[in-house]
Every structure is written in C-alpha cells, then in structure tokens.
Amino acid sequence: MSTTVKPRIAVHKFSSCDGCQLAFLNLGGELIELTRRVDIRHFLEAGLDDPDADVDIAFVEGSLSTQDEIERIHRVRKHSRYLISIGACATSGGLQALRNLDNQHDQWRDAIYAKPEFIKTLNHARPIADEVRVDFELWGCPINSRQLLAAVNSLLFGVPPIEERDKVCMECKRQQRVCVMVTDNKPCLGPVTRTGCGALCPSFGRDCYGCYGPSDNPNTESLSKRFAGLGLMPDAVARRFLMINSAAPAFHDAGLIARSTDTGDGDNG
Amino acid sequence: MAESRRIRIDVPALTRVEGEGSLKLSIEQGQITQLQLSIFEPPRYFEKFLEGRAYHEVPDIVARICGICPVAYQMTAVQALEQAFDFTPSDWVRRMRRLFYCGEWIQSHALHIHLLALPDYLGFDSAIAMAEQYPAQVQRGLELQALGNTIIKLFGGRSVHPVGARVGGFHHAPTDADIKRLNTQLEKARDSARALTNWCAQLPVPQDDDSFINVALKHESEYPLYEGTLAGSDGLSITAQEWEQYFEETHAPHSTALWSLYQGAPYLVGPLARLNLNRERLPAEIADNLNNTGIAFPSRNMFHSMLARAVEIELAIHEALELTAAYSVPERPFDDVIPRAGIGFGATEAPRGLLWHRYETDENGLIKHARIVPPTSQNQARIEQDLHNSLQAFGLEHPDDALRLHCEKVIRNYDPCISCATHFLQLELERQP
Numbered sequence: 208m209s210t211t212v213k214p215r216i217a218v219h220k221f222s223s224c225d226g227c228q229l230a231f232l233n234l235g236g237e238l239i240e241l242t243r244r245v246d247i248r249h250f251l252e253a254g255l256d257d258p259d260a261d262v263d264i265a266f267v268e269g270s271l272s273t274q275d276e277i278e279r280i281h282r283v284r285k286h287s288r289y290l291i292s293i294g295a296c297a298t299s300g301g302l303q304a305l306r307n308l309d310n311q312h313d314q315w316r317d318a319i320y321a322k323p324e325f326i327k328t329l330n331h332a333r334p335i336a337d338e339v340r341v342d343f344e345l346w347g348c349p350i351n352s353r354q355l356l357a358a359v360n361s362l363l364f365g366v367p368p369i370e371e372r373d374k375v376c377m378e379c380k381r382q383q384r385v386c387v388m389v390t391d392n393k394p395c396l397g398p399v400t401r402t403g404c405g406a407l408c409p410s411f412g413r414d415c416y417g418c419y420g421p422s423d424n425p426n427t428e429s430l431s432k433r434f435a436g437l438g439l440m441p442d443a444v445a446r447r448f449l450m451i452n453s454a455a456p457a458f459h460d461a462g463l464i465a466r467s468t469d470t471g472d473g474d475n476g
Numbered sequence: 477m478a479e480s481r482r483i484r485i486d487v488p489a490l491t492r493v494e495g496e497g498s499l500k501l502s503i504e505q506g507q508i509t510q511l512q513l514s515i516f517e518p519p520r521y522f523e524k525f526l527e528g529r530a531y532h533e534v535p536d537i538v539a540r541i542c543g544i545c546p547v548a549y550q551m552t553a554v555q556a557l558e559q560a561f562d563f564t565p566s567d568w569v570r571r572m573r574r575l576f577y578c579g580e581w582i583q584s585h586a587l588h589i590h591l592l593a594l595p596d597y598l599g600f601d602s603a604i605a606m607a608e609q610y611p612a613q614v615q616r617g618l619e620l621q622a623l624g625n626t627i628i629k630l631f632g633g634r635s636v637h638p639v640g641a642r643v644g645g646f647h648h649a650p651t652d653a654d655i656k657r658l659n660t661q662l663e664k665a666r667d668s669a670r671a672l673t674n675w676c677a678q679l680p681v682p683q684d685d686d687s688f689i690n691v692a693l694k695h696e697s698e699y700p701l702y703e704g705t706l707a708g709s710d711g712l713s714i715t716a717q718e719w720e721q722y723f724e725e726t727h728a729p730h731s732t733a734l735w736s737l738y739q740g741a742p743y744l745v746g747p748l749a750r751l752n753l754n755r756e757r758l759p760a761e762i763a764d765n766l767n768n769t770g771i772a773f774p775s776r777n778m779f780h781s782m783l784a785r786a787v788e789i790e791l792a793i794h795e796a797l798e799l800t801a802a803y804s805v806p807e808r809p810f811d812d813v814i815p816r817a818g819i820g821f822g823a824t825e826a827p828r829g830l831l832w833h834r835y836e837t838d839e840n841g842l843i844k845h846a847r848i849v850p851p852t853s854q855n856q857a858r859i860e861q862d863l864h865n866s867l868q869a870f871g872l873e874h875p876d877d878a879l880r881l882h883c884e885k886v887i888r889n890y891d892p893c894i895s896c897a898t899h900f901l902q903l904e905l906e907r908q909p
Contacts, residue, residue, distance in 0.1 A: 226543020254602030
C-alpha cells in the first residue's frame with residue numbers, strides 16, 4: 208500500500224472571511240489524520256504554497272470580486288480534476304454580493320475609501336460557477352467540518368458526494384424542536400433554506416436567517432405572505448431574503464418582489 | 477558604483493486586510509532606501525451594506541468580516557448598539573460575554589501559535605510538517621484550540637459565525653450540566669496552557685529593542701477583553717467615544733487597506749500591547765510563572781508576542797474557570813431593548829488587538845451609519861516601521877531567503893490576517909548596475 212499515490216488536494220481562497228477554511232483547521236486531530244490520507248499541496252493558511260500544483264480536488268472559498276481573481280480561478284480550474292466550491296461566497300457570491308443589487312459599487316467604494324482610485328474591485332461579487340465549471344458545491348456560511356469530511360470521504364471512495372438539499376425544517380422536525388414560527392411568530396427562513404447546519408438557530412429559539420442558501424423547491428412566495436401575516440413590512444421581508452445569499456436566484460427574486468411592494472412608510476424594523 | 481539590491485516581495489493575503497499584498501524593499505549601500513508594505517484587500521464594503529439594516533441583524537452581518545474572530549465583531553457591535561439605545565445589559569450577560577470572548581482568545585491564539593507562528597521558529601514549512609517531529613506539542617495546541625471552540629459553541633452553536641449573540645444578551649443559555657462539563661475540561665487544560673507558556677518562553681527569539689506606543693483597553697479590576705477604557709503607554713486614557721479625536725484613518729497610495737494613526741504616528745495593538753499595559757491585572761499564579769521565565773514585561777521586543785499569546789491563553793482559561801464555577805442558568809438570557817435614534821461606540825479586545833465600532837441608528841433601530849476599525853488596519857503603519865528597524869538590526873547583508881523569512885516572522889508577530897500564509901513573501905530580486 209505504501210506505493211499508492213495519495214490523492215492531492217488544494218485549498219484556494221478568493222474574496223471571503225476565511226471562515227470556511229477553518230472547517231479544515233478546526234478538525235483538530237482529524238486534520239493530522241486527513242494529511243495521512245491525502246496530500247495537501249496548496250493551502251496558504253496552513254502554510255502550503257503551490258497554487259499551480261496539479262491536484263485531484265480543489266476546494267475554493269470566496270467569491271470573485273476582482274479581475275485578478277477571475278484570472279486566478281481559471282488557473283485553478285485548469286490544474287484541478289475536481290473543483291468543489293465551499294461556502295456562501297463561493298456558491299452564491301456571499302454577503303458581499305449585496306453590492307450587486309442596486310449597482311451601488313462605485314458609491315459605496317467612494318464613501319468608504321479616502322482614495323477610491325486605489326481600489327480595483329469589480330462592480331459585482333460573483334459565485335465561482337459563474338466563471339468556471341464547478342463539480343460540486345458545499346453550501347453554508349460557514350460550511351462545517353462534517354460536510355467537508357463527508358465530501359472528502361465520498362470522493363476517496365470514488366463515489367460522488369451526496370448533496371443535501373432538504374429544508375432546515377426537516378432537520379428541525381427530526382430533532383423534535385418546537386417551531387419558532389408557529390409558537391413564537393418568528394420570521395424563520397427554515398422552510399426555504401437548505402439543511403446542513405443542524406438547525407442551529409431554531410434549536411436556540413431563534414429564526415433561521417438562511418445562511419445555507421435556498422433548498423430544493425423553496426416556496427418563497429408563500430413564506431413571504433406568511434411573514435407579512437406576522438406583521439413584517441415589505442422592506443423587512445426583503446431583508447430576510449437579501450442577506451447572506453442575496454444573489455442565489457430564489458432568494459434574490461423573493462427579495463426583489465417584496466421590495467417592489469414596499470410603499471415606503473410604516474415600521475420597517 | 478554602489479550595488480543596489482531591489483527586492484520585491486509578493487504577499488497573497490487572507491482576511492479583511494487581505495487579498496494581495498507586497499513588500500517593496502530597496503537596499504542601497506547597506507541602507508534601506510524604500511520600504512513599503514502594501515496590502516491589496518478586495519474590499520467587501522461592510523459599512524455600506526449595514527446601512528438600512530435593522531439593529532438585530534448587525535451581529536450576524538459583522539461576524540462575516542472575519543472567520544477567525546467573529547465573536548470580537550459581534551461583541552463590539554452589541555456593545556455599541558446597546559450604548560446607542562441607552563441599554564445596560566444584565567450582570568449575567570456581561571459575565572457570559574466575557575466567557576464567550578475567552579473562547580475566541582483561546583481558539584485564535586492557539587491557532588496562531590501552532591499553525592502559523594511556531595513553524596517559523598522550529599524550522600518547518602507548516603504545522604503539518606512540524607507535527608511529525610513534535611506530535612505531542614502540536615496535539616496539545618490543537619486540543620487548546622478545540623477547547624476554545626467548545627466555549628464558543630456552547631453560546632453560539634458553532635465556532636465560526638456563531639448564532640447565539642444578540643443585542644440585549646444571548647438567544648440561549650447553556651445548561652448547568654454543559655457548563656459543569658466545560659469546567660472540568662478547563663481544569664484539565666490549565667496545565668497544558670502553563671506548559672505552553674514555559675515552552676514558548678524557552679524558544680530562542682531574535683533580540684530586538686524597539687520603541688513604540690502600546691494601545692489597549694484597561695479595566696479597573698480585570699484583564700481587558702470585553703470592556704475598559706482606551707489606554708496608551710504614553711498616558712492616553714480615553715473612552716471609546718473619544719477615539720476619533722485622537723486617531724485617524726488614512727489611505728496610503730500603495731495600499732488599499734485603510735491605515736490608522738495615533739496623533740499622526742504608528743502604534744501597536746494586540747497581545748503584546750495588552751500585556752505591556754495590563755500585566756498587573758494578571759492573576760498572581762500566572763504573573764509569578766511569567767516572572768520565573770526570566771522574560772520581563774513590559775517588553776520592547778515584538779518577538780515576545782507569541783509568549784504574550786500563550787500567557788493570554790492561560791489568562792483566558794483562568795477567567796473561564798472562574799466564570800463557569802459561578803454559573804447559574806438565568807430566567808432569561810437577554811433583556812428586551814427599545815430601539816431609538818442614537819449613536820453608540822464599542823471597543824473590545826479582539827485576539828489581534830483593539831476593535832472599534834460606531835453606529836448611528838434611527839428611531840426604528842435601523843442603521844444610518846456604521847464605522848468599523850479592525851486591529852490589523854491599526855497595526856499596519858507599525859508593521860512597516862518595525863520591518864524597517866528590524867531588518868536593519870537583523871543585517872541587510874543576509875541572503876534573500878533569510879531576509880524574506882525574517883520579514884515574514886516580523887509580520888506574523890502581529891497576527892494580521894495576512895500572516896495566515898507562510899512563505900507568502902516571494903522575492904523578486906533586481907540588481908541594478
């Protein structure tokens with residue numbers, strides 16, 4: 208067995224907070240175990256620097272928000288057999304895709320930076336799959352180590368990873384949690400959000416805020432009506448959808464529909 | 477004709493002050509003629525998309541500024557918003573925020589020492605390579621990191637972008653049984669943390685004697701994490717509200733990140749600055765052990781930052797033990813806040829140093845304006861100054877690889893988000909006739 212070549216992996220970072228890479232670095236003893244089974248070729252945060260190494264699996268964190276990043280993702284694609292985007296930034300554009308909504312990039316840049324001419328960002332922050340072919344996506348802000356290991360293990364066994372597309376609601380029911388929307392009138396996004404987190408927010412008695420992105424067949428229209436029924440003004444409904452995954456089509460559209468019904472008055476909290 | 481060595485160092489970098497960076501270094505006749513640390517951060521415009529958001533959305537949004545220290549961003553934001561609403565959290569909330577924050581210090585410091593800094597000192601490219609020769613020490617470090625994560629998860633459900641914090645308190649209180657279990661784990665970790673301090677104190681570090689202004693919070697009775705007044709080694713003592721009168725953010729042409737200066741000069745924030753200003757707040761047993769290492773604080777050697785981190789892990793474990801020993805489940809883990817139009821300021825000690833927030837709200841609690849000054853942008857001018865002095869002291873005649881490694885070690889002392897990469901400094905040497 209010692210002659211077996213270990214699968215090579217790389218972890219790349221684009222515009223992001225680094226939180227999804229921690230799914231590796233928080234593995235503890237399992238990180239050392241993982242390095243016995245795979246050969247990590249590039250992972251800057253762990254001290255491995257070989258961005259153009261040919262690898263079997265490339266994990267990509269972050270969204271594409273500069274011209275340089277667009278050039279770089281093509282290089283990553285060229286050197287990788289299998290490309291997995293990890294986290295909300297890579298799969299939907301993430302929180303920073305909020306700048307795409309109203310084409311506010313230039314105004315925002317000029318307001319924050321003393322010398323905006325030094326800043327070279329693109330107007331839109333976009334997901335990895337907008338630019339190159341992505342073989343598998345791990346959704347979540349952040350992804351967790353369980354999701355990551357499940358994907359790696361599947362691939363090590365030569366089978367495609369299983370995509371979790373169920374709703375948070377299903378997980379919440381399995382855990383026999385009390386529904387925060389039914390009992391407490393909280394505007395929970397669990398009915399339209401992809402599972403994977405372990406229904407953390409409802410288990411803490413709070414409403415899901417959609418950080419894992421849209422589930423399969425999300426009925427956002429019906430949920431928006433329910434939110435209105437709970438007393439949320441259109442702007443508040445829009446903000447529920449337009450947050451961590453505002454560029455994911457299902458949430459993007461639901462948010463814009465809610466916004467378009469906003470009359471501009473009333474309590475927006 | 478003097479030989480001119482022009483060195484270009486490219487830095488692929490990692491979090492808010494991140495993206496791409498470079499260090500331009502020109503050496504002529506044994507003197508540094510140009511030294512510019514540039515950081516090209518792909519800006520994500522957090523301050524702008526906070527505008528129009530409801531106050532209760534802020535903790536979830538600002539957490540995303542940094543995956544390694546989301547608790548710091550959440551705690552600073554809730555502190556500022558509560559001030560804007562003229563709300564005082566309960567004593568239970570205050571203590572539990574401190575405990576929550578201890579978790580982040582332990583996690584972040586253990587990660588930095590073991591995965592980012594130690595390989596430099598022990599001659600490895602990465603912690604993964606180091607683990608083969610130092611399995612017990614790496615294991616100990618990963619266990620401490622995991623302990624920090626456990627504390628964050630108890631209050632936040634997960635350690636990255638935790639979901640438990642809210643303006644007014646927490647969404648959820650851990651059970652007595654959970655806290656008791658944590659207390660037992662902390663008790664076991666106490667010796668590991670002590671051993672880590674002693675190990676770090678023995679590692680040979682470059683001798684450095686530099687003069688700089690330390691800036692950190694100070695508190696009347698505690699080592700500062702979540703609360704305190706802003707203090708400087710020059711006698712500065714102000715509230716968070718007064719920050720803007722003494723500090724300014726500027727924008728250098730060679731960097732996309734904002735730089736902040738204290739009365740026009742660079743200054744230091746972070747573990748070394750905190751320990752330099754607060755060593756009398758260390759519990760006696762930790763202070764005694766530190767004295768026994770023979771390394772005196774306040775220290776003017778930036779390479780004592782790693783030791784300061786280890787001491788702060790001990791401190792955080794000590795604090796967490798006390799806070800968990802006195803734990804009781806409250807009737808409710810939060811109090812309701814009544815939003816109003818106002819302005820609030822927050823200042824806390826993130827693992828990397830002082831973090832400052834300012835929010836202006838309207839009468840419904842929607843954010844009208846936000847301003848966030850993270851520790852790395854405060855340290856940037858100081859890093860450049862340090863590189864200048866430190867390289868000169870190290871000896872410019874060293875080969876390029878040695879210069880690069882030395883620069884990396886200097887930069888990593890600050891644990892800036894960009895330190896996440898080892899060998900991030902790639903040298904391009906140009907020699908001019």
